[in-house]
Amino acid sequence: MRSHTDVAPEFDQHPELTGGDLELAERHALRRVAGLSTELTDVTEVEYRQLRLERVVLVGVWTEGGATDADNSLAELAQLAETAGSQVLDGVIQRRSRPDPATFVGRGKVEELRGIVSSVGADTVICDGELSPSQLRNLEQQIKIKVIDRTALILDIFAQHAKSREGKAQVELAQLEYLLPRLRGWGEALSRQSGGAGGGSGGGVGLRGPGETKLETDRRRINSRIARLRREIKHMKTARDTKRANRARGAVPHVAIAGYTNAGKSSLLNRLTGAGVLVENALFATLDPTTRRAQTPDGRQYVLSDTVGFVRHLPHQIVEAFRSTLEEVAAADLVVHVVDGAHPDPQEQVRAVREVLAEVGADALPELLVVNKSDAADAETVLRLKGLWPDAVFASARSGTGIAEVRSAVEARLPRPPVELELTVPYESGGLVHQIRTHGEVLESRHTEDGTWLRVRVDEALAATLRAGT
Known part of the structure; x- marks a missing residue:
């Protein structure tokens, strides 16, 4: 996997390793185990036909948009493949009104693909789309090497990068749900019987016969594991909802950083809070959410x-x-939408992110667009994007340019507490002033003989406390 660290310069001054540094070093020290398995020996480890991605050929079907769109999509697939640990040898694109229902690409292209695979010595073909079980099977039979699709590739990357218990459970659930309709065996593997035998020994009267095939056993075990994972994730969701409710009760505004993979979200979080989370120039480097506290100048x-x-x-x-x-994003007060300004098609990135945000009910939230990596984009691109997104903030998490503007823009968009009050807090009750500054907004203040006079905005609960105590 080709990658390099993208740690902000401010961390270079400190020789001690952050948690992100350690995680990155550990990730680079691990070598993926290559192998093929057509059956589940232990469903808890999700040992299903593990991906062996080493030397691959990419295949795309261009159905809409221009040639540049098709090239960008295949280039992204190449990045995904490299992130998964493979070497991309070649790529082909076919122009069709829709993918071939039998083989994804047309028959002529299958022949061409078989020739390319043979000439470059590839062991895997990756298709830029989600293939049906029959398309996968037909392509493998004709090309004679393993075929996977974009979905399986992304799931494999997620499986490599998930660290937390919740993240691992979520990835395993997604893998099993993808696998279930695609279970298929090699040769006689899935025709083995595990039930009664017709000859004498077996299940007894009324139970002798073909029994349960290996395929049926795997399906039953996968369904059982899926049900268990859903229960586990539901319990984890309850804990997450409790934390979210506690934040809401404490009137702590929540800002979610969202965006396209590798747009620089973790780098931006590090810049804004000094979080020290993993930063890597790779797709889907961050899967487990990181939450950090910050505060305004007041x-x-x-x-x-x-x-x-x-x-x-x-x-x-x-x-x-x-x-x-x-849903953490959907429950936020503000979405900081990070865009890679140096990407060939940042507009497509924004469209794809907003599509997913809409899917989880976060499309109606206030949004601050941050065009990151603006120092790596040419001047003409920056001017064009400024015309396209006049309210966006242009910054570079790597160099620190524009970070102060991002911080100011975030703070200006934080929700304002609903209740405005004027009060004098006695000097001996200084803790109340700290509480107001932490959970509310101080509009004016001055010292008087009786105490600190304040004009503030606070939430209903704190307003009631202040009225009772002053």
């Missing part, structure tokens, strides 16, 4: 959450499995 606290990156055609299994995590 002492008002708020929280910032980094979220899983989005991508065009994000598999629906991932959206469903990560729904409880993505």
Whole structure:
């Protein structure tokens, strides 16, 4: 996997390693185990036909948009493949009104593909789309090597990068739901019987016969595991909802950082809060949400959450499995939408992210568009994007340019407490002033003989406390 660290310069001054540094070093030290398995020996480990991605050829079907769109999509697939640990040898695109229902690409292109695979020595073909079980089977039979689709590739990357218990459970659920309709065996593997035998020994009267095939056993065990994972994730969601309710009761504004994968969300979080989370120049480097506290210059606290990156055609299994995590975005007071300004098609990135946000009910939230990596984009692109998004903030999490403007824009968009009060807090009750500054907004203040006079905005609960105590 080709990657490099993207740690902000401010961390270079400190020789001690952050948690993100350690996680990155650990990730690079691990070598993926290559192998093929057509059956589940232990469903708890999800040992299903593990992906062996080493030397691959990419295949795309261009159905709409221009040639540049098709090239960008295949280039992104190449990035995904490299992130999964493979070497991309070649790529082909076919122009069709729709993918071939039998083989994804047309028959002529299958022949051409078989020739390319043979000449470059590839062991895997990756298709830029989600293939049906029959398309996968037909292509493998004709090309004679393993075929996977974009969805399986993304799921494999998620499986490599998930760290938390919740993240691992969500990824496993998505993998199993993808696998279930695609269970298929090699040769006689799935025709083995595990029930009674017709000859004498077996299940007894009325139970002798063909029994249960290996395929049926696997399906039954997968369904059982899926049900268990859903229960586990539901319990984790309850804990997440409790934390969210506590934040709401404490009137702490919540800012969610969302955006396309590898747009620089974690780098931005590090810049804004000094969080020290993993930063890597790779797709889907962050899967487990990170929440950090920050505060405005006048002492008002708020929280910032980094979220899983989005991508065009994000598999629906991932959206469903990560729904409880993505709902963190829907419950936010503000979405900081990070865009990669140096990407060939940032507009498509914005469209894909907003599509997923709409899917989880976060499309109506206030949004601050931050065009990151603006120092890596050419001047003409920056001017064009400024014309396209006049309210966006242009910044670079790597160099620190524009970070102060991002912080100011975030703080200006934080929700304002609903109740405005004027009160004098006695000097001996200084704790109340700290409480107001932490959870409310101080509009004016001055010292008087009787105490500190304040004009403030606070929530209903704090307003009641202040009225009772002053």
